[in-house]
Amino acid sequence: MNDERIRYLLHGNNIPKGAYVLYFMQQSQRVNDNHALACAITLANERKLPVVVFFSLDPTYPDGNLRNFTFLLEGLDEVRAELISKGIGFIFRIGKPDANIRDYLLEAAVVVLDTGYLRIQREWRKNLYFDIAENYPHCDLVQVETDTIVPVNVATNKLEYGAYTIRNKLLKQLDCFLDQAEFTAPVQSYDLNLKTDPFPDDYLSFLDSLSVKKIDISHHYHGGYQQASQRLSNFISKKLDQYPNANDPALDLTSKMSPYLHYGQISPREIYTKVAATDATPEAKTAYLEQLFIRRELAWNFVCYNPEYDVFDKMTDPWAYRTMNDHLDDEREYLYTIQDYQDLKTHDPYFNACMRELLESGYMHNYMRMYWAKKIIEWSKSYHEAFSIIKTLNDTYLLDGRDPSSYAGIAWCFGKHDRPWQERPIFGKLRTMTEGGLKRKFAIDKYVARWQ
Ligand SMILES: Cc1cc2nc3c(=O)[nH]c(=O)nc-3n(C[C@H](O)[C@H](O)[C@H](O)COP(=O)(O)OP(=O)(O)OC[C@H]3O[C@@H](n4cnc5c(N)ncnc54)[C@H](O)[C@@H]3O)c2cc1C
Numbered sequence: 349m350n351d352e353r354i355r356y357l358l359h360g361n362n363i364p365k366g367a368y369v370l371y372f373m374q375q376s377q378r379v380n381d382n383h384a385l386a387c388a389i390t391l392a393n394e395r396k397l398p399v400v401v402f403f404s405l406d407p408t409y410p411d412g413n414l415r416n417f418t419f420l421l422e423g424l425d426e427v428r429a430e431l432i433s434k435g436i437g438f439i440f441r442i443g444k445p446d447a448n449i450r451d452y453l454l455e456a457a458v459v460v461l462d463t464g465y466l467r468i469q470r471e472w473r474k475n476l477y478f479d480i481a482e483n484y485p486h487c488d489l490v491q492v493e494t495d496t497i498v499p500v501n502v503a504t505n506k507l508e509y510g511a512y513t514i515r516n517k518l519l520k521q522l523d524c525f526l527d528q529a530e531f532t533a534p535v536q537s538y539d540l541n542l543k544t545d546p547f548p549d550d551y552l553s554f555l556d557s558l559s560v561k562k563i564d565i566s567h568h569y570h571g572g573y574q575q576a577s578q579r580l581s582n583f584i585s586k587k588l589d590q591y592p593n594a595n596d597p598a599l600d601l602t603s604k605m606s607p608y609l610h611y612g613q614i615s616p617r618e619i620y621t622k623v624a625a626t627d628a629t630p631e632a633k634t635a636y637l638e639q640l641f642i643r644r645e646l647a648w649n650f651v652c653y654n655p656e657y658d659v660f661d662k663m664t665d666p667w668a669y670r671t672m673n674d675h676l677d678d679e680r681e682y683l684y685t686i687q688d689y690q691d692l693k694t695h696d697p698y699f700n701a702c703m704r705e706l707l708e709s710g711y712m713h714n715y716m717r718m719y720w721a722k723k724i725i726e727w728s729k730s731y732h733e734a735f736s737i738i739k740t741l742n743d744t745y746l747l748d749g750r751d752p753s754s755y756a757g758i759a760w761c762f763g764k765h766d767r768p769w770q771e772r773p774i775f776g777k778l779r780t781m782t783e784g785g786l787k788r789k790f791a792i793d794k795y796v797a798r799w800q
Contacts, residue, residue, distance in 0.1 A: 366457025422571035435537030668763025671776030
């Protein structure tokens with residue numbers, strides 16, 4: 349494993365203490381190709397200690413609901429079974445992870461963290477850091493980055509302007525970070541009896557008992573590495589070669605990896621290496637890897653170096669705020685509420701179709717996400733209101749919502765990582781997207797028919 353993935357945050361006081369190495373699994377919910385898990389096993393084997401994986405499901409996680417928690421639990425159940433079969437302990441708890449994990453710190457020789465840069469992820473990690481620093485001086489704390497190909501801070505130490513400024517920095521590091529996280533068997537199997545909540549077998553009634561918001565589960569997408577892996581194989585064998593045409597929503601040529609990447613159920617490195625190893629055309633591979641690697645890691649750069657990534661007044665660039673300011677009072681021909689969108693009551697069949705895809709499946713085609721958000725900007729009283737509606741719908745219904753790519757994608761609709769375009773009503777210099785464009789470029793009625 350490339351050592352640059354690993355950061356030693358706290359060194360214990362060298363008093364050998366602790367009965368296990370504890371991996372606080374959060375961002376990277378997988379066994380396969382998980383550098384944080386691999387690191388935990390290595391550190392445990394050096395000390396001849398067992399490894400315990402701790403996961404705490406926080407029912408109050410922002411925009412957590414029946415749909416997205418079900419997807420998470422489907423994946424976690426697979427992780428749990430696989431860990432146990434490999435002699436690794438698995439603790440499942442309900443509630444705030446940074447509080448629940450305290451029950452295990454006294455006996456932990458080392459705590460290993462995976463990495464995420466969203467506000468709540470940072471907060472949990474920060475609280476744990478101070479807790480260990482103040483109260484558990486024997487304990488080492490180690491953080492490992494495994495959900496980007498190139499660790500965010502290694503790629504660059506600043507907020508990048510766009511794909512064109514980060515691309516070469518990422519490509520320069522690429523070869524050093526195609527390091528697979530090889531699974532080594534633990535020397536010491538887990539045979540302790542640590543406190544754990546029972547893992548649910550009926551997700552719906554379990555989540556009902558936690559009073560999470562009732563958003564219908566997706567019947568199109570199910571969570572877990574097996575699902576991700578099958579979808580990836582299918583994509584590679586049937587669609588990858590045609591990926592340069594994937595912008596066309598009618599063709600359904602995208603990989604649908606985003607929900608799995610969001611929960612860390614598959615690693616971007618695994619997808620990258622599998623795609624790169626195919627005999628698809630170089631054009632197809634480059635087009636796909638541009639999205640998976642450059643665009644996705646630009647999104648991680650965005651949330652890492654702009655902690656206010658989801659705050660309207662802070663998320664985009666000065667030119668974009670200036671142009672929106674100039675067009676604040678432009679007349680809006682249509683004004684809709686968030687309820688109108690959810691009830692599919694706009695005058696635009698393309699918008700209603702992608703809204704239905706979102707509501708029913710928990711996914712939306714990338715091109716339609718752009719169109720959808722641009723239309724909400726066009727049909728809202730203010731940019732501020734549009735931002736809030738887009739973010740709410742995105743994070744409530746999309747299985748890949750609440751991700752770095754969510755906030756970069758939404759901010760992109762307000763000019764971030766984009767450039768000024770020709771001035772137009774309402775949008776000013778923000779890029780517009782029109783019905784005419786959809787009809788001209790694609791067989792868009794086929795997409796509408798699919799979601800009618
Ligand atoms: C308004 C708006 C909202 C968005 N919300 C989200 C979101 O909530 N979650 C999310 O993961 N993505 C979001 N995106 C980015 C993009 O639309 C999705 O990542 C993509 O549609 C996922 O589908 P796929 O896996 O089939 O993509 P593919 O085309 O198969 O691409 C492969 C992978 O590349 C990455 N990728 C593709 N396009 C982008 C992009 N534009 N930016 C960053 N990474 C990308 C994703 O990880 C994706 O899984 C949003 C974009 C916009 C414009």
